Each structure stands twice: as C-alpha cells, then as structure tokens.
Amino acid sequence: MVNQLISKKPTSMFISGVVKIGYDRKDDEAITKHALINLKNDLANVLDNEAILATDSKNSKIIVSTIDTSLAKSQKNYELLREALNKKEQYIITVFEGQLQLIGSDRRGTIYAIYEFLSQIGVSPWHYWMDVPIKKQSKIYLNESFFLIDAPKVEKRGFFINDEWPAAGNWATKHFGHLMNEKGEKMNSFNHLYYEKLLDLLLRLKGNFIWTAMWGSAFYADDPENSKLAQEMGVIVGTSHHEPMGRNHQEWIRNHEQYGNGEWDYENNQDGLDKYFRKGIERSYQTEDIFTLGMRGNGDEAMREGENITLLEQIIDKQRKIISEVTGRSAKETPQIWALYKEVQDYYDKGMRVPDDVTLLLCDDNWGNLRKLPSLENRDRKGGYGIYYHYDYVGGPRNSKWINVSQIQRTWEQMTLAYNYGVRKLWVVNVGDLKGQEYPLSYFMDLAWNSEQSLEEMESYTKNWVGKQLGENYTEDASKLLATYSKLNMSVSPELLDKDTFSLDNDHEFERVLAHYRDLSNQAGELYVLMPEKYRQVYELLIYYPLVATANLYEMYYAQAINWKSENATIVNQAADKVEWCFKRDTELTSHYHSLNDGKWEHMMSQTHIGYHDWQEPEYQIMPEIRHLKSEINISKEVDQSIVIEAGDFNEKSQGEVVWTEIADMGKTVSAITTLPNTIIPSNNDFVCYDFETVSSGEFQVEVFLSPSLNWNNSGLVYGYQIDGEAEIEVNFNGIYKGELGNWQAERIIRSLTVTKLEQGKHRLLFYAKTPDVILQKIVLHFGEIKETYLGRNHSDFINTWLI
Numbered sequence: 001m002v003n004q005l006i007s008k009k010p011t012s013m014f015i016s017g018v019v020k021i022g023y024d025r026k027d028d029e030a031i032t033k034h035a036l037i038n039l040k041n042d043l044a045n046v047l048d049n050e051a052i053l054a055t056d057s058k059n060s061k062i063i064v065s066t067i068d069t070s071l072a073k074s075q076k077n078y079e080l081l082r083e084a085l086n087k088k089e090q091y092i093i094t095v096f097e098g099q100l101q102l103i104g105s106d107r108r109g110t111i112y113a114i115y116e117f118l119s120q121i122g123v124s125p126w127h128y129w130m131d132v133p134i135k136k137q138s139k140i141y142l143n144e145s146f147f148l149i150d151a152p153k154v155e156k157r158g159f160f161i162n163d164e165w166p167a168a169g170n171w172a173t174k175h176f177g178h179l180m181n182e183k184g185e186k187m188n189s190f191n192h193l194y195y196e197k198l199l200d201l202l203l204r205l206k207g208n209f210i211w212t213a214m215w216g217s218a219f220y221a222d223d224p225e226n227s228k229l230a231q232e233m234g235v236i237v238g239t240s241h242h243e244p245m246g247r248n249h250q251e252w253i254r255n256h257e258q259y260g261n262g263e264w265d266y267e268n269n270q271d272g273l274d275k276y277f278r279k280g281i282e283r284s285y286q287t288e289d290i291f292t293l294g295m296r297g298n299g300d301e302a303m304r305e306g307e308n309i310t311l312l313e314q315i316i317d318k319q320r321k322i323i324s325e326v327t328g329r330s331a332k333e334t335p336q337i338w339a340l341y342k343e344v345q346d347y348y349d350k351g352m353r354v355p356d357d358v359t360l361l362l363c364d365d366n367w368g369n370l371r372k373l374p375s376l377e378n379r380d381r382k383g384g385y386g387i388y389y390h391y392d393y394v395g396g397p398r399n400s401k402w403i404n405v406s407q408i409q410r411t412w413e414q415m416t417l418a419y420n421y422g423v424r425k426l427w428v429v430n431v432g433d434l435k436g437q438e439y440p441l442s443y444f445m446d447l448a449w450n451s452e453q454s455l456e457e458m459e460s461y462t463k464n465w466v467g468k469q470l471g472e473n474y475t476e477d478a479s480k481l482l483a484t485y486s487k488l489n490m491s492v493s494p495e496l497l498d499k500d501t502f503s504l505d506n507d508h509e510f511e512r513v514l515a516h517y518r519d520l521s522n523q524a525g526e527l528y529v530l531m532p533e534k535y536r537q538v539y540e541l542l543i544y545y546p547l548v549a550t551a552n553l554y555e556m557y558y559a560q561a562i563n564w565k566s567e568n569a570t571i572v573n574q575a576a577d578k579v580e581w582c583f584k585r586d587t588e589l590t591s592h593y594h595s596l597n598d599g600k601w602e603h604m605m606s607q608t609h610i611g612y613h614d615w616q617e618p619e620y621q622i623m624p625e626i627r628h629l630k631s632e633i634n635i636s637k638e639v640d641q642s643i644v645i646e647a648g649d650f651n652e653k654s655q656g657e658v659v660w661t662e663i664a665d666m667g668k669t670v671s672a673i674t675t676l677p678n679t680i681i682p683s684n685n686d687f688v689c690y691d692f693e694t695v696s697s698g699e700f701q702v703e704v705f706l707s708p709s710l711n712w713n714n715s716g717l718v719y720g721y722q723i724d725g726e727a728e729i730e731v732n733f734n735g736i737y738k739g740e741l742g743n744w745q746a747e748r749i750i751r752s753l754t755v756t757k758l759e760q761g762k763h764r765l766l767f768y769a770k771t772p773d774v775i776l777q778k779i780v781l782h783f784g785e786i787k788e789t790y791l792g793r794n795h796s797d798f799i800n801t802w803l804i
Helices: 033-047 078-084 107-120 167-176 192-204 224-233 249-258 270-284 309-327 343-349 408-420 438-449 455-470 475-491 509-530 533-565 569-599 743-747
Strands: 014-016 019-023 051-054 062-066 091-096 099-104 139-141 147-150 156-161 209-211 236-238 336-339 359-363 385-390 426-432 635-637 642-646 659-664 671-676 687-694 698-706 718-723 729-732 750-758 761-769 776-782
Touching: 014 033, 019 033, 033 051, 033 062, 033 107, 033 192, 033 224, 062 107, 091 107, 099 107, 107 147, 107 192, 156 192, 156 438, 167 192, 192 209, 192 224, 209 426, 224 236, 270 309, 309 336, 309 343, 343 359, 359 426, 385 408, 408 438, 408 455, 408 475, 426 438, 438 455, 438 475, 438 533, 455 475, 455 533, 475 509, 475 533, 509 533, 533 569, 635 642, 642 687, 687 776, 698 718, 718 750, 729 750, 761 776
Parallel strands: 019 051, 019 062, 062 099, 156 209, 156 426, 209 236, 336 359, 359 385, 385 426, 635 687
Antiparallel strands: 014 139, 091 099, 091 147, 642 776, 659 671, 671 776, 687 761, 698 750, 698 776, 718 729, 718 761
C-alpha cells in the first residue's frame, strides 16, 4: 500500500473534467450536508470545472457515504469496509474499481474523509482564514493501491474563542455585524455568519468541539441560528470553564435581575440561580452539547473567601438534579464536565469529588504547563479526563493576546504526556482571536487526532505544514523562520518585553538577542522577495508580520535601554529618536497587515502590546518613556589605551572662504569631512578642532584614516595637525605614489601614522589641510601597542551603540 493518495506521476486512475460525486440521500439530510457542498465547490475550484452531487451513483468518480447507508451497502467491498470501520468518527479513503471511496463509520467520520481528501488535493483548511490559495490542477492522479483508515485518538477535540475584543470583535462587526434580528435591531457580530466560517475551519481541522466567544456575546441567546447551525454541521458546543449549565456569562450580566435577588451567590440566591441554570438545560438538552458544572466567582474570578467545598458540592448536586428533571433521564446520560481551573483544583486536591460519569477537565497553568494528571488507579473513570490548554491568556503576570508565543515542541511534550496518562476524553485550547495562532492551533488539532505522534513526526511537522500553506518553494527557509520566531517569543512574550528584560552589562546579552532578531528580520524580507506572488499574502500573515513586528519591538526596547543607560548626550538623543521611530513603525506594520487582501483582516492585529505596566493590557498603545539630554561639549575619552575620534565629531571649525564640510555615510565607519570648495587651496587657517582627554601620558601614535585620494596634483596631498599649540606636524600622505597597486586600494583607506608626546589631561587637536581633496574619516590616538582592527578601533562609553 502507498501512503499518499495523490500520485506525482500519471496513473490510469485520475479525476478531471466534470466530476460526478455519488452520495446517499440519508447523508444529505444529516450533518454531512455542509461538507458535501464544500466537496463539490472546492473540487470544482481545484479542477476549474464543474462538480455534480448526485444520489444516483452510477458513473460517479467519487463515492461519499456513511457505512450505514444504502449506498455504502451497495459497494462490492462493503463487507471489508464494514468490518474495518469499528470506531467512532473513523473513515476510509481508498481507490476501488475505478472509483474513489470516502466512507465514514458515522457522519463525522464521513465529514473527515471529505476534508482529508480535500487537504490532500491542495485545499488547505486555512483557505478562508489565512487566504491560502487552492492548488489548481486539470487532472488529479490517484495511486490505485491507496488505502487509508484513520480515527481520532482523543474523543472530543476543539478550541476556545476568547479574549476576542478588540481584534476579533471589531473584525466580526465589520464582516457580519449587518444582520438584524426580528425586532429590527442589529445582532451581535458573533452570529451564525461568523460561526459558519469558524465551524467550517474546526471540522476541516478534524475537530468536533468548541467553546464559543463570550467576552461580549452569548452564543445561544444572541442568535438562535448559532446553535441550530452547530447541530447541522455536527459540532458539539460547550460553555467555558466558568459558565455553568449551558449559560453564557453575558446572559447573567444582561438579565441577572430576573433571577432572585440578582446576586451571583448561591448561598444567598439559590432559587434564582437554580432557575437560571434550568433555562440553560431546557434550551440545549436535546443537542450533543456538553454542560459545565460548578461555579466560580462572578466574571471568571475565584470564589470569595468562605465559599467552600461543601457549598460547591451542594451546587453540583443540585445542577445534576436539574439536568435529570429537565431531560427525564438519569444525569449520567447527559455529558458534563467539571473544570479544575485555578482554585477549583485546590478543592479537588482537598478531597472534593464528583460522580464518575462527569469528565474531569484538568488544566494547565495558563502558560502551557500541565498542573495535574490522573493517578494510575484513577485513570479508568467513566467520564474520563480532559485538558483545557492555553495559547492565549488574560491574567497575571501578564496577558498574552497579540501573536503566537507557543512552541509546538512544548505542546507535544505536555499533551502526549497527558494522553499517555489517560487524558483522552476532551482536549480544548484557548486561541484568543484565532488569527496569529494558525500554526500552533493546527498542531494542537493534529496532535489531538493522532496523540501517538512520535518525536520524529513532531520535528518534521513544521516543514510539512508550511509546505501545505506556502507551496513547495522555500519551505525549508520559511519553516525555520516560523519555528525560530515561535521559540524566541516563547522565551519572552512581546507583552512582557521591556528595556530591562535583557542585560546590557553581562555577556552582551541584549545585543546578541537583537542581532539574532535583525538577522531573522532580514531573512524574512529576502524570502518575501523570493516567494511566488500568489503566496506572498499568506507568507505575510503567517511569518513576515509577526516576525518583523516583534523584531521592531526588540529594536525599540534596546534603544530605550541605551537611552536610559548612556550619559553621552548624542547617544541618548539618537536612542530617543530610534524609540519614537520604532513606535511609529509598529503602527505602520499593523496598518499594512490590516490592508492585506483589500482589508479583509482589518482589526485582527489591533490588540495592544506596547505600554503594559501590570498584568492587564493598556487601553491604547503607550510609547516607552524616554529622555533627551542637552548636548554638551564633545570630549573624546581614552578607553583601553586609545582615543577614537570620528571625523564629524569636531568641537569647532573655522569660518571663511574654505569650509570643512561633512559628507554623511562616506567611508568605512560614520562619515567623512573635506574642504570645500575644492578649487581653493586651504591653509592651516582652515581647521577643525577636536577636544579629548587622556589618562595615559608619554609617547603615543596618531593614526589618521583618510579616503584613498591619489596625488593627482603630482606633488602629493598634505594634512597637518597641532596639539595644544605645540609644534605643527605636517604629512604628505601620498606624494611618493607612482601608480603601483596595494592593499590600501582594496581596503579603500589610507592610514597615516605619526608619533608625538602628551601629558595626562584634557587636550585640543587642530586639524587642517594644505591641499584640496584631503578627506578625513577618523583619527585614533594609540598609547602603547596598536590593537589592529580592519575598520580601525571603534568604541565609546558603551559597547555596540552602533546597534541604535
């Protein structure tokens, strides 16, 4: 058997032209209907031709069926299929007698067969949510011996849309906020149009479970079509860890006065809360939805002091009685979870228990580290165990809401640990707004499907996944960038980053980290140019924006760190300018992201990430605090037995017919100066002055770095200098040149050395030219042996201030 459905070489089994898809009417009436329509439309898009859904399967190129239908039973290999399909949500994809068969053990199994096939022919699950182009093909060649049977390892798999304002909330308002309810009022933007897109993604990722957006919306109450749509598509809905009995917290905020005394306090408002809980069960008990048990404090807070295990046990007992009364059957027949989130786990650790049929939803610490796993003797509980995991988080020590800060390596290690310890009932991950989390979410869902994934499979995942989103070109480079920026952001999230995160004093830490990010940013830009045009927007959304925007934060905070550490006015003020520039650039980068695909993703990166002072996000971006220093007289100081003077750092210059003029960026380091106009011969009355201070005394060498002008005047070019009014020293630095070639030409510099003496203290050097075309780049005073560098010595009070 081959393990790839699609053949890279021509075979006798291929799909092309107008394609007939045979299906059973029983599936059309069930939850597979949406997937069947997607199959028809996506296949037509791939082939750039028509695809037809037909209940008459004769001459169908593709057969789609659930194993219990008449169509499945009519297949010649039915007995083989029926015997093989013995698990929930299992599917088979195979080529049999000239037809492609997509067969599910149940309706969701059939859905997953459809989406696995579409994925293999080049329709990414992220086609809508990340604008991944569909791979066009006039013929799809199939391996005739292909047979795939697959089923999920974890029973319920899904994600949680949370912390969705301002980004996803404003985005949804722009795209779906136009719907009106029966009263003529605008509906909440998280309505069935939004969830149609979201649940489609969930199913394409082979998920079946969702916790819906709840920061300003109520899934059930805001749009009755929401729940109906989820049932039609085959998605199981739950309310989050702090929203009991199928009620969204917004429903309590809006209507709490209708329930007893309106207090979220079971001791003082039991009847009111019981009534509130009952309505949630009455609304949803005929669906597959899962009900959360228990209570936390109002608004996802810890229960107040004095509320204890006995009270929580009383609450859960009453909730289960309500479930039984409403459904007319034992409570154990209705799926329920109890989330051991934060302080609730403490209750469990102190001995609190719930009935065996309730799923215990274990949790991480909000940062991807599991807090508890089942003991060996307790793994076989009927309700099983689940995990609530986080890629997005609101809370201390700092929110994490903007972009991805998770490594799949950590997800693999922690979640396979959970699986091996018996956590196999439910996996759900908090993905915030969704955008920015496409890569780790894909991995989480794939791992939930195949939780027995090996280390080697995990290590090859990123490259394989990137290839499906960006095509086969540059997959190696793109996947490395994606994995590396994820690793660096997990090391310190952008929201936690500030001027004090990395050390300026030890191991050149901040400089090394910044240099790494600069290199990544440059690579990202180079790869953008190379990337085929049809994949560029995907590349920007997935890799370029998050990497370059984060690199910009490192630039900004490094400049801020230098701004506060240096006492050199020039450096301080340059650093302040850099902070302001980076702060502005963050806005520009975000605006560009929002402009992609004609503004489709406007608002999605509007989460504030600059200006945190505590765990909670600032209302708006706040530029880091900077200072400016009034420039004082520039005095170059001795460091490591040398004084470095850049040509443009003069303290004074003469004013006359001839003027020393700075030429920015000329030469090997910062700039150069020369006399202009160059048709007038200068004299020692046309000078620049440099102030410097020594701690050494005695003989020293004056090394002058000059641009390699030749002796075009036949006599040579001449400079001179004078220190503290002592004797003038004049040098003809190229008078003996006769056309020979030397290293100085290749190095594009002439180094001129003279020797003099000085006492310790402050001094002034006057520099002048006796001919035009003397172009000064740098002066270095050496006390002791010259320490050779290619560019000439370069230092100031702080190492690597060039990084500003």
